[in-house]
Amino acid sequence: MKKYFLVSLLALGFLSSCSSNDDTAEPEVVDPVVEPEPEPELNRVDYPIQDFMYQAMNVYYLYKPDVDVLADDFFTDTPTYVKFLSENPVPEDFYSDVLVTNEDRFSFLTDNYVELENSFSGVSKSNGLKFSLVRFSGSDDIFGYVRYVAPNSTASASIIERGDLFTRIDGTILTINNYQMLLAQDTYTLSLASVTNSTVSETGETVELNKVEGFVENPVYIAKTLDINGTKIGYLMYNSFVSNFDGELNDAFAQFKADGITDLVLDLRYNGGGSVATAIDLTSMITGQFDGQILTKQQWNPEAQAYFESEAPESLLSRFNSTIYTGTPQEQPINSLNLNRLYVIGTGSTASASELTIIGLRPYIDVKTIGKTTVGKFQASTTLYDSNNFGRANANPNHTYAIQPLIYTYRNANDVIGPPTGIEPDFELEEDLTNLGELGNPTEPLLSLALDQILGRKSSTKRSKPRSFELLGESEMFSPTYQRMYVDKVPQIKK
Template identity: 25%
Template structure:
């Protein structure tokens, strides 16, 4: 009876609102009203049944009274989402355009990722490039990782103009760039004419190479997104790299915000020991209305005839932007690799849930990615939302200082892994109260925006 009265009240309230809307100015506008609210009603109905945190949804009456059903679809989902379905301003459940592709930039760009840094000594802002996409406008003019952009068309970079000049450009610009000169240990000043922005390919496999360290072979793979449509390129990179029988593997996920669960399972299958084949890799734990969990196994057919990796250690390089499917990789390999898996860098983001794509033919432009499951490893562990996955050896990139070339000893995160490979232990870190001039100065620099942090954190159930 209570449930009936609740629905009756809601229908009355919606009918009243509809009556006002439909008779505005003596015009029958009922079709506009229902076109406006029906997609949100479908989203809510879907969440009531499939949402992992369905029991924390606001009731319909409150949503009607505060006019939530009149919001845009993505805003509506954000308005009703559980606190467990968001973190650090990032919402996990979300609505995408059906045209979204993660393998090409969604808007014209210059083809680089970067951070907006405020210099604590001068108060000035600059953009430091953290990597450049190949065959992009930025690569064409020779911009490099570590370069600092201080001006665009004669204007200083500020906290209010960096998007226009750097991350959402609409025209060509002339940049003033500071580049560290290792020989002089000073910054050289360059003027760079950046061509007009364009749509840039963003391949997931950024670097795949073999490094020689003291007579040992090390396979280094920098992987920046788990894109289902690029699984084959991942398999090719792994097959070629592991065919050289490396002694150790460095998997660089520092800038990887996640992606497809199935692609993460493919990566794990290559890196797991042969004894793990056909064993549980990951479990998806759904709400109690669905009552059916899903198990992903290490599938030897994904190897395409290749052999599983056999190595001394797997070093996974991470930052606080390592999230979602990247965390699945680490968490789900841990039961099978134990101490052979060493996480180097920062603690990860801490996203332990997955999203399912739900669509409705009535609303063809809405692609609803709803949080439907926890992501667990074979031991039942998915408790890393609060603190992320903890690094075994902690080290961070120092923005505002030379970053070093990725995949080389000049990069601090890679260098720590290479040091362990050569010496059997990580380098000594600064003890409490003991600092260097660089570490003292770096505390003055504040990161105001990180383009990697702004990317969606995805664990997609395809």
């Protein structure tokens, strides 16, 4: 009985313990259900730069068919399109990596369109030194040689001149890895050198140069009439197609006309292009007897081309004209020479509007080229802004981004398209570092060769020797307008 009594007590104790534990147990905590906050709605206005670039390229880009995302039906709804914009936050990367084809070397964007506009007007931050950069064979070291010095520049006030070489900047040897950084400085000191028998040697002389804001260079570098044994021949060294100087260009032709020249040597050896309108003016100054006839025929992307053919077919044609556009109703009459032949000096730096001048004139007059093969750039671009019609007026005041895409290519009146490999010379001769000569002097090798053809004399100029140096670049390659051909007024496309 005692045994059973003890078991009963233990059982009661166990039940009492369980009851006590149950009464004091903590209630289970259940986390409240938190609804996720909805993602903020994306809007086109949040990505104005990307949006305007996309819309402009969708309308005007020459190579639109080669960029899948530019197809009109690529985005099925606005949210998808806006999400696409949001995924490309860096405008520079968005433009170059997404909107421009890999084969396109010339379309670009700027984050400062005021600087770009100044460049188109011939205004830049410059010391006036115009040079080529050359690489030593089998080496990463490079040197520069002076092509010419722009008048009224800081370089023109120094001892440096055409034909001088430089190997160091601020005492540092130029290489393919550092030249861009060294030449980008506003102030630097050049160590001068000379070349003899393909050997470059430093002279011990130095020149300090300073870049100045707002430097203006007149592209009409030399305009003179040569009188050679009674034959009057015009010589024009023209270094950029800048419409702001069309008046000065026209004045040069007025002087040629007054001098009674019978032939013209047009020196475009360093001319990388510029304004299409100025190229039309120049071809009209050289001729004059073809006023109103077709100079070039434009080819846009398929949609733009179809629109212009239907709505404004005349806008696809560039024609010889008789007046210079001055921006006012009082347009200036062009001084035309009515020539039937032309001799053009060109090199591997001759591009764009320079090539248009050659190709455009060939159906009408005999055009001979002297020098080396040109660049082969036969597409035009334009500046497009963030506005309702992509024009400069009413551009978005919150940023200064603009794009400069290629918008059309062209053929001449005989439907000849410029070769992408460049225009080959009829009479080949390369500039010789050891004998650059004086620009505009009849003995300068390239000018002398052109004069030989005009005068029918036996050439005393020796053919180019193979280069012992590799041409790497030139001073103009640092300019935003380098080898660009552009149109100022873009015809509107209504979609």
